Amino acid sequence: MVAVQGVRPFVSGYLPEFESRPLPPSKLGFGRFSLGNNAVINLGFCRGGNVRLRSWIIKAMEESAAFLTKDCSAISGKDRQIMSCNGKSTNVMWHKSSVDKFDRQELLQQKGCVIWITGLSGSGKSTLACALSRGLHSRGKLTYILDGDNVRHGLNNDLGFKAEDRAENIRRIGEVAKLFADAGVICIASLISPYRKDRDACRALLADGDFIEVFMDVPLQVCEERDPKGLYKLARAGKIKGFTGIDDPYEPPLDCEIVLKQMGDDCSSPCDMAETVISYLKEKGYLQA
Amino acid sequence: MVAVQGVRPFVSGYLPEFESRPLPPSKLGFGRFSLGNNAVINLGFCRGGNVRLRSWIIKAMEESAAFLTKDCSAISGKDRQIMSCNGKSTNVMWHKSSVDKFDRQELLQQKGCVIWITGLSGSGKSTLACALSRGLHSRGKLTYILDGDNVRHGLNNDLGFKAEDRAENIRRIGEVAKLFADAGVICIASLISPYRKDRDACRALLADGDFIEVFMDVPLQVCEERDPKGLYKLARAGKIKGFTGIDDPYEPPLDCEIVLKQMGDDCSSPCDMAETVISYLKEKGYLQA
Structure with a gap:
């Protein structure tokens, strides 16, 4: 040969x-x-x-x-x-x-990849993840959402919220996302993942282009007004320590693939945001084998 | 309502x-x-x-x-x-x-489940996993193999081989297999998993019927003669401690879904064994949505 x-x-x-x-x-x-x-x-x-x-x-x-x-x-x-x-x-x-990744991709008529949605609590990560999975599913594409909170109920139920546990939480989700991408699935990871080095470590697990970082660029004030889970209130009251945006930093991506900006009333609908991501995937060839 | x-x-x-x-x-x-x-x-x-x-x-x-x-x-x-x-x-x-599991299953025209292949080192777990993934792929079904060794290179690279690390290795693979099944994938987990309680804990993560335990029932002597990785030799020489079958027990399943017996020359081909499993899946409705 x-x-x-x-x-x-x-x-x-x-x-x-x-x-x-x-x-x-x-x-x-x-x-x-x-x-x-x-x-x-x-x-x-x-x-x-x-x-x-x-x-x-x-x-x-x-x-x-x-x-x-x-x-x-x-x-x-x-x-x-x-x-x-x-x-x-x-x-x-x-x-x-x-059977390898290429075989699975041919079967699914898509390319496995990881869409990594990062942003503050309340910035709309889960909403985007859902709209995205819906939009892709309606096009016959197989997606799977790895949600920071949900994974803590299973795989990561041995982890708490101290610094090293948070890093390990992200590392494991990155590794699992990699497996899903290898399976040919469009894997949507939705978690705050506040530190650049943790996100970059997950990016490094994947082939060039296969890690698509989406930054939910929403001002803290907007997230705090939404406060869908009441967590900001608890953090401000000192009942949650080390809460991202309040007493722990969020490091915005410096060079990510997609930024979705939301300012006050100037909000895109979840569907519009999902379409932005879907257009990117289409352009990069991820919606075909 | x-x-x-x-x-x-x-x-x-x-x-x-x-x-x-x-x-x-x-x-x-x-x-x-x-x-x-x-x-x-x-x-x-x-x-x-x-x-x-x-x-x-x-x-x-x-x-x-x-x-x-x-x-x-x-x-x-x-x-x-x-x-x-x-x-x-x-x-x-x-x-x-x-999008939920049922939606994904409809898309894939199959039901997500976990085929858990257990047995001694050298009993043919990986061989069956590969033949199975091929056989299912040729029928247009999406599979993914979680291999004990391979997962240790990524998700479980922080785990060693002491008792609690082994249990954690299996627990995490069980949790990931559950995610794959939820994604609609036929997930093939291939690992020695010598203890009943670890396997049963993984079974308990899944809905009734969705955990299909396949026991590679091959006598130790046959596995040791094959010794594809030379590990038995090392274990007999005392260079590997706690090796399953040599100085650590293997607890065969008491009531698993499929037993694949291999005795000396009376070996089924990997394809025949895969067909046994595929027939089971077909009968139980896993190869349709």
Whole structure:
């Protein structure tokens, strides 16, 4: 197998039932290799949404190993787990590989990503998350909302509100959001996430472009007037300590993908805001495979 | 609103763009209620995959609250979060509700659930997980594999291998699997999970039937002969402590949904095993909405 610079080959699975699976029309090349162990590997190369090589194992015995001898120095990341390269010889160790992100995206006709909604309490994060999930669902897209409060009832029920627990809360939601994006889902994370370094750590988990930070830019005064959960009142009364915006800082994003400004009466409707995000997703190709 | 015994009503969202959304053909009833705050609530009741009532808020102002005065003692679970019942009066607190599990299942034409594969190291958990994801993907179903080892690289990278860390590893995977099932995904969790109480705790997170425990019933001797990662060798040499099957117990399930037995040469192929699980899912209605 010849690895091509700048493209990413990968081995896509053990598919006896897919023997006659047609290659997509965007196929660039095709090759058949006889391996040991009664196995045959068919590699189809195609240019997908991202420039990449795709490869299919069409008929291979389970746990067979294939030894190909061409250079594969361009193979990286996940592929290295499958193909271990040793100088100029390639040891294609086939680990019963599975359905991958690209397969799931094709099934769903969308690209997995994380929409990270950050902002003060009462800035409309959950409202946007809901409007967004509705708007995308009506277009046949699969979304899932990870809400800071809700996740605390399950996965993060061992965490409190001290500084390190808050950071861990965000870290875990970032990791779970990454799994959802890998599943092909448009994952909507909605949590205050006041510190830049925590948000940036979550961004770093994802491939370039797949972390879409949306800042609900609403003045503290507006949020405090809304006070939908009565939390600002409690914080002002000193009954909640370390409340973001009152006695704990909120660090607005410096360079996020989308800013949704709301000033006093000049409020966009949740639907309008959702449409702004949806337009962004469409433009960036996330609403197709 | 009249609640009907044995059916489960819920409020499905703030949907200005869905004003003319047709009710499904399985609709049983329909009612319109004028609320305060310029809001109108249309409730459509239908019998879905599970016998339940569905209700839609079609035109309601955001964050309005509706007070209905009929008995709703049959309302439970999720619905109670939306409708808080107080004796005979119903305070319908409407929380900008979102796309829910049923909506996602309709989109995906499947039911979210967790297939929990448990067994010794080398018993074929990952192999089954992959064959299963392939088999389901080829039927157009969305799956996602949570692999014990892989999750340790991300979400659970703060956990070691001492007893409480192992339990926490399993707890978190259970919680994440629950989120995936809620997203409508067929989530395949593949991890040794040697203790009954840890597995049962994960089972308890899910609705009845949605946790499908698959036991890879392979004798220790067979697993040790395979030793795909060389871990048994290390454990026998005393280089790994507390290794399941060697110096730590494996508690086989007492009453799990599926047992896949493998004895010596009498091995089913991964595809055959996957088909066993897929047949189960089909029979139980998980491969349709």
